[in-house]
Amino acid sequence: MSNVAAGSAAVAAGLAAALLGIAVTALGLVGRYPRWGHAARLLTYLMGAAAVAGVAVMERALITRDFGVKFVADNGSSTTPAIFNVATLWSALEGSILLWALVLCGYTVAVAVRFRRHGNDLMVAWALLVMFAVSAFFFALMVGPADPFIGVEVPAGYDGPGPNPLLQNHILMAFHPPILYLGYVGFTVPFAFAVAALATGRLGEGWLASTRRWTVAAWGFLTFGIVLGAWWSYETLGWGGYWAWDPVENASFLPWLTGTAYLHSVIVQERRGMLRVWNLSLVIATFSLTILGTFLTRSGVLASVHSFTESGIGPAILGFFAVIVAVSLALIAWRGDRLRTPGRIAAPVSREGAFLANNALFAAFAFVVLLGTVFPLLVEAFDGRTISVGNPYFDRMTRPIGFALLFLMAVAPMLPWGGSTRRAPTELLGRRLLVPAWIAAVALVVAVLGGARGWAALLAFGLGGFAGGAALRQIVLAVRRHRWRGLVGRTNGGMIVHLGVVLVAVAFAASQSYVRQAEFDLEANQQASFAGHEIVYLGSAVVVHENRTERVAFVRVDDAKTYGPAIATYPFASQTIGIPSVRSTLRDDVALAVLSFPDEAGPDRVILRVTVQPLVAWLWLGGIVMAAGTVLSLIPAGSGRRRPEQTAAPAAPAETVA
Amino acid sequence: MPLAVAVAVLVVVLATRDSAVERNASSPILGGLAPPVVGVTTAGESFDLDQWRGRWVIVNFFQSTCVPCIIEHPELVAFSERHAVAGDARVVSVTFDDTAENVRRFFEVNGGDWPVLVEGASEAAVAYGVTGVPESYLVAPSGVVVWKQLGGVTADGIDDVIAQLTAASATP
Amino acid sequence: MRRRAASWTAAILVAVAAFVYGAVAEGPPSTNADRVRALAEDFACPVCSGQSIAESDVPVAREIRRQVAVWVDEGRSDAYIRDQLVAAYDTDIDYNPSGSGITSLVWILPLLAGGGITAVVVVMLRPGRGPARDSGALPTAGRRRRWRNAATWTVAVVVVAGAAGLLVARSSGSRTADGSITGEIRSTAREKIFEAQQRLSDGDMAGAIAAYDDALEIQPSNVEALTYRGWLTSRQGDLAGAAPYLDDAVAVDPAYPDARLFRAIVALEEGDGASAAQDLAVFDSLDPPPYAEQLLAQSRVRERIAEARDAAALESVEALAALEERPAFGDTALSVAEALAASEALAGRGDLLEAVQLLDWVLESRPADPDVLAGRGWLLVRSGDAELFALGVHYLDAALGNDRSNARGLVYRAFARWLHGDIPGGRADLAAFDALPHRPPDLVRLIEDRGLRTALGAPDPNR
Known part of the structure; x- marks a missing residue:
């Protein structure tokens, strides 16, 4: 057959x-x-x-x-x-x-x-x-x-072009898409149960409990997939960047934002029975956004490096998206009466208040990203002009939201649930946040002594120290109390995820703010020093692989190892592909990319682009910590200090009838 | 309800968009004063497009290694020769991401005796908004950029454009 | 308790001190390369879908980066660089959407949304104001008040968030530099000249002059502006006012054809045929654009110069004739060309005999001069008389006998042979003329004007 x-x-x-x-x-x-x-x-x-x-x-x-x-x-x-x-x-x-x-x-x-x-x-x-x-x-x-x-029918001896060269020069390409898909598709499960809850009218907390782990797992895959994608583009594109607000990156980031918002707001519904419509909307939005993202990037409407060549699936996916949104909105409208929330927020400065603020920020974040992504299409539709929205816009608009989220990450875990304690929340905070505050202060001092300048990056470091300190404090307390069990379960795993987020945020701020780049024209055995690193061009060699021919430049960095950034020619590709090489340490990365070998005939020369970026490695470490935290949060905490975490229990009819 | 409307508008807009690939980039410099083409040619002479005011000028951006440029080149030679005597149209080539040595060799092999800009080429290319090679712009005798061609030109094609524009400016 | 407060104070002090120091202190100097990279991230690569010019390594991204580096090295501002790129590649190269017009919505909408979300959260957080109470039956007055409250709040949120959004759009969105102070001298002078041209084509001569003056103010040595400023002045009848501009233009660039042509025309109008002839000679040696040639033909410059020269020659010949004792031609200051021109002028007004006599007088001193012999032959050939025609041909033969490649002889004999019906002979003479390395322009024009080439069926050497 x-x-x-x-x-x-x-x-x-x-x-x-x-x-x-x-x-x-x-x-x-x-x-x-x-x-x-x-x-x-x-x-x-x-x-x-x-x-x-x-x-x-x-x-x-x-x-x-x-x-x-x-x-x-x-x-x-x-x-x-x-x-x-x-x-x-x-x-x-x-x-x-x-x-x-x-x-x-x-x-x-x-x-x-x-x-x-x-x-x-x-x-x-x-x-x-x-x-x-x-x-x-x-x-x-x-x-x-x-x-x-x-x-x-192909003629005898036919050979195909192979995948796009960019997609076959790094091992991460083998893992990034499947893991990302595990994340994207995983959100179908909570979506299915949300629709089921709406359809059956059992809108209590049962469906949440049934799908919580599924959602966390999907979120974990999505997170790790996004980090791997950033890592891949850092390793293969050779300009020292890992996140460029490309439409496809945004398309994967949008469900992550709404999914993250949901993971937090769902806790409020479990504890207080509030935010039912909101949580359903977030689940539906997350799933719809995965479909919308697929449309945006697979229909060729938005140009992106990631997008495949044009195909006829655009209208089908768009129609599917429209059906999902229409059906979901109709269901919510139909069940409007039963969705009325029984609970209420007792105190503004409380855990639930913080969760609410968190959700407002994530919603604003997602709105900014979505708007920026589709805005060029809207302007073109209504005004006929072509514009672009990119890096400067997203940087400017999302930075304050990022700062606010870091701040909330520090404060929210310390806040008591409304009405759970008689003490004033400010006094509690004063006690619990003291150590994080000192960690923030120390982080700032260390950063300034290390040469960090500029308010934005410093604010990120300070808030990162604050939030990281808060997460660490919670983890330390939990481990002291419950030994290894203090590392598992939703709350504790969540704190580890927070720690990963802080690492990513600090690494992001540092690498974006203090990146140094220069191009060097070097002859063989010529040396250059840049941003505290010594670079020697040792010469080049042509290496023929089965599917490509590479000209490799041998470059020694800091009298240590020799690195081999190269330019590869693939038989079917119209242009050459650079293969960068990165010397990575926990302190900083030296990324080397060959721009060209200018003289074909003359002396061995290379045009080399050197990018020095601090703390890049911490981005990937942060991603790994987030993934690990997600896994830990999936392990049942057993007999914790609070009531045992509810495993997926059958929805009790009693709690669902409003 | 406003959410539903917003989503509906978004869907409609998305459904009616052309593919990004098909959206043709029209150049903002069309219809305006030709950006300067000033620099030094492969022959070591200084060049300024303004000195050719009063003639039709094809500003041709090319790269010596690009195959379509090699295919296009005889057409430019034909066009240049066709107008050599009357002196009413000329060609200037501007190198794109290339070296002077390659360009000199290219013209030795493929012919053509018009000026080829090497110094100041980047500035000219960026001023014209060149996105790839070959790319050509037609500058009218008044100094206005009137036509743009992505990809190779033909001598007859340019002459057609010139004839059309001459006729159009003569009729009103 | 007090210790905790002290510890807090210390922590905050340390943090704020470090933060303020780090935010204010001078960072390590950022190099031009760093600025290039930062800028490159803000512009889209025009052909590489979703990548910035920092990311992409396709040739166009490389070229733009290279040019951005040039601008940065020149010390250009970010706004200048942005304007240049947008002017060439259109607004979609700019990743920073404009803060004005419809695009400003991309800045304002998030703040409106943020304001709305904040308002909702604030409402939810107000103690005792949970949505659960909304459903309760309120008295009508209370409900109306609640509605009014809600409306007020909505308006307030929209206004505040909208204003904030506008501020953000203004401060962050890309702006177009409306004053062109940023431009370099050369390009702004060009723009002024372009403006002048457009005004001229609209018939607004005063506006055009003003625009040229603006150009000259920016760049006093701009040849094009000098030339056309002078030309327009002369078209307004102010010949004396025009001359300095044209002289300056010729001084700045002696090889600018337009200046030569205009100065020749102005000189002609002032009655200075000799100066005009000089400028025309230079003009002919240059490589004039087609419109200049057209203007030359339209305003009959060549003819008028020739007429002026003929008139001058005739004047001197007549002055000589008026003398009691006419000196030998060789003793006068007259040139052969002038003598020939004078004889043509005499022939032109019908005094064929006088014309012939004039040349005979020249021949007394220059018996073998082929030009004079040919000129004399040419006069006779055109007389219409058969005998004189034969004599004329004889003279032409004599001229060519003395100099086989005499241009005048060849052309005149070609005409003669054509009139005589000797088409192959005429064609042979014309071919010999065409083979000459130097062909006098007046003869070329004579051939064209009288359609000799067509009549002989001779090929055009230029085609």
């Missing part, structure tokens, strides 16, 4: 299973099919198997270089190294939709398995219905406009 036939069959089977799943759950919901639960689970298995088969067939076609598959003929190459050959799947549109479908099916199967003991809970039926529907959409995309298994 050819790969085309097998793959098409797998996709068709997946679509059929998804449609059947919709039918089965729908019949179950109207009470016509009592055994829907069992059937739906079997269908999720079938759908999952179809997706796995589809991906397996595509990977087989890629690895065996079956150029009879159009996707392989367009994107594969006999010379692509093995690991990037596997990664070719997500280097172009059709394959990335296939990967998306696989991840989505994985989540659907997981939900079906996780909630299999919930008998005939209609909430689960609704959730599965939504997940089947979303899956059906993605399978339909692959049957229609984004078919990955189109057969094609």
Whole structure:
């Protein structure tokens, strides 16, 4: 059986299973099919198997270089190294939709398995219905406009161009997209349960408890995926940047912002029963934004390095987005009466007040990013002019929000819940924040002594010290009280995530504020010193790889190791690709990029761009700490100082009727 | 409700947008005074576009290694020769991200005896808003940039444009 | 308790001291390269979708970076660099949206949204004002008051946030430099000249003159402005006022064709044919643009110079004739060219005999001069009389016998042979003329004016 036939069959089977799943759950919901639960689970298995088969067939076609598959003929190459050959799947549109479908099916199967003991809970039926529907959409995309298994006749001896050179020169490319997709797609689960809660009218806290871990996991994947993406662009683009407010970066950042807001505001609903509409809106917004982001970047409407070439899926995705938003808003409007909040905020200076402020800031942050991303399109639509919105705008508008968030990160964990203590919150803060305040002061002194200047970066360092101190204090107290259990559970894991965020924020401020860059024209064995580093150009050599030819410049940094930034020529690419090399230490990074070898015939010369940036490595460390914190927060804290953390319990009907 | 309206507007706007790739960049310098082209040519002579006021001038940006530029070059030679006697149109080439040595070799191989700017080339390229090579601008005798071509030009194509513009300016 | 307060005070003091010192103290000097990089991040690479010119390494990004570096080295301001790039690449190269017009909304809307969110949060945080109470049945008056309160608050939030947004847009959004003080001298003078041209094409001569004056104020040695300022002055009838401008222009750039042409025309109008002829000679040696040639033809400069010269020559010949004892030609100051011109002038007014006699007088001193022989032949050939025609051809043969490559002889004999019906002979003479290294312009024009080439079916050497 050819790969085309097998793959098409797998996709068709997946679509059929998804449609059947919709039918089965729908019949179950109207009470016509009592055994829907069992059937739906079997269908999720079938759908999952179809997706796995589809991906397996595509990977087989890629690895065996079956150029009879159009996707392989367009994107594969006999010379692509093995690991990037596997990664070719997500280097172009059709394959990335296939990967998306696989991840989505994985989540659907997981939900079906996780909630299999919930008998005939209609909430689960609704959730599965939504997940089947979303899956059906993605399978339909692959049957229609984004078919990955189109057969094609190629002449004998044909070899494909391989993926875009930028996508096959760094190992991170093999991990960044799948992890990001695990994050994006993971938000389908809370979305499905939010819709289920609206549909069943069980709007209490049950659905939150059911999906909390799913949401945290998805958030963790998204976070780590974004950090890996930044890392990848830092390592491969060679200008010392890692975040450029590119539309695709923004598209991944938007659901992160709303998702982060939700992770915080959900606590208020659990404790106080407030913010029901808001939380539902955040879940819906997060999911919608993943779809909108997919549209923005996959339809070619916005130009981006990440965007794939044009395709016909734009209208389909946009329509899907519109349906999601319309259905969700209609459901919220329909359930408006039941969404009225029973609780209320007792005191403004309280934990719930801080969470509210936190959400306001995240909402404003997301608004700024969304507006900046789509604004050029709006202006063009209404005014006909073409404009760009980029770095200066986002820097200016998001910086104050970032400062405010850092401040809240320090203060909020110290605040008592409203009405939980008789003491004045200010006195509590005075006691609990003293150590963080000293840490902030010390951080500032150290920074100034280390040569840091400029108010913005210093403010970031000070607030970073404050917030980091607060997180550290909480962790230390928890570990003292509960030993290793003080590191796990939502609250403690959350504090570790906070610590990671502080690391990222400080590293971001330092590397953005104190970056130094220069271009050097060096002859062999010529030395240059820049920003406290000695750089010697030792000469160059041509290295021929199977899929590219590199001219490597050997550069010694600080009398230590020799680094090899290079310029690579790929047979199918119109221009050469620079391969930078970075000497990374905890103190600063020296990034080397070859701009050109100016004299082909003359003496060995190189134009070298040297970028020195402090603390860049801490960005990635911060990302790893955030990921670790997320994992720790998923481990049940067991008998903590508060009531045991609620594991996904069946929604108790009693608490859902308003 | 306002949220729903905002989302609806956004969807409509997004649905009606052309692809970013298809949006053609029209140049803001069209219709205005030609930006200066001043510098030193490969022959070591100083050049100033203003000295050619009163003639049609093709300002051609090129790179010696770019294949479309090599393909385009004979057309420029033909155009230059066609107007050599009448003296009513001329060509000036401006190098783009290139070295003087490469350019000299390029003209030795491909012919052409018009000035080729090497010094001051970056300034001219950025002033004209050049995005890639080859790219050509037609400057009218009045000194106004009247036409822009992304990619290769043809001698007949330029003459057509000149004829059209001459006819258009003669009719009113 | 007191110790805690003291500790807080100390911590805040230390933090604020460090912060203020670090914020105020001079940082390490930032180099031009650092400024280039910072600027490069603020501009979009025009062809590389979503990357700044700092990120991209495509040729255009490299060129723009290079030029930005040049500007930075020249000490240009950020606003200047931005204006230059936007003028060439349009507004979408600027990552910083403009703070005016519809684009300012991108700055204002977030503040409005922020204001709205803040208002909602504040309302929710007001103790005892939970939304739960909203549903309670309030008396109508109370409800109206609540509505009025809400409306007031909404307006206040919109006004405050909107004003803040405007401020942010003003301070952060990109602005266009409206005064062109930033521009360099050369480019602003160019712009003034361009303005003058446009005014001129609109028929606004006074405006054009004013614009040229502006250009000259910026750059007093601008040749183009000097030339056209002088020209326009002369078109207003002020020949004396025009001359200094044109003289200055020629002094600054002796090889500027327009200045030569205009000065020749002005000289002609002042009756100074000799100066005009000099300027025209220089003009001819230059590489004049087509419009200058057109103007030259339209205002019949060449003809008028020739007429003036002919008239002058005739005058001197007649002065000589009026003398009692006419000296030999060789003893006078007359040149052969002048004599020939005078004879043509005499022939032109019908005095063929006098013209022939004049040349005979010249031939007494210069019996073998081929030009004079040819001129004499040419007079006879045109007489219309068959005998004289034959004699004329004889003279032309004689001229060419003395100098086989005499230009006048060749052209005149070509005409003669054409009139005689000897087309191949005429064509041969014309071909010989065309082969000459130097062809006098008046003969070239004669051939063109009388359509000799077409009549003989001879090829045009220029085509």
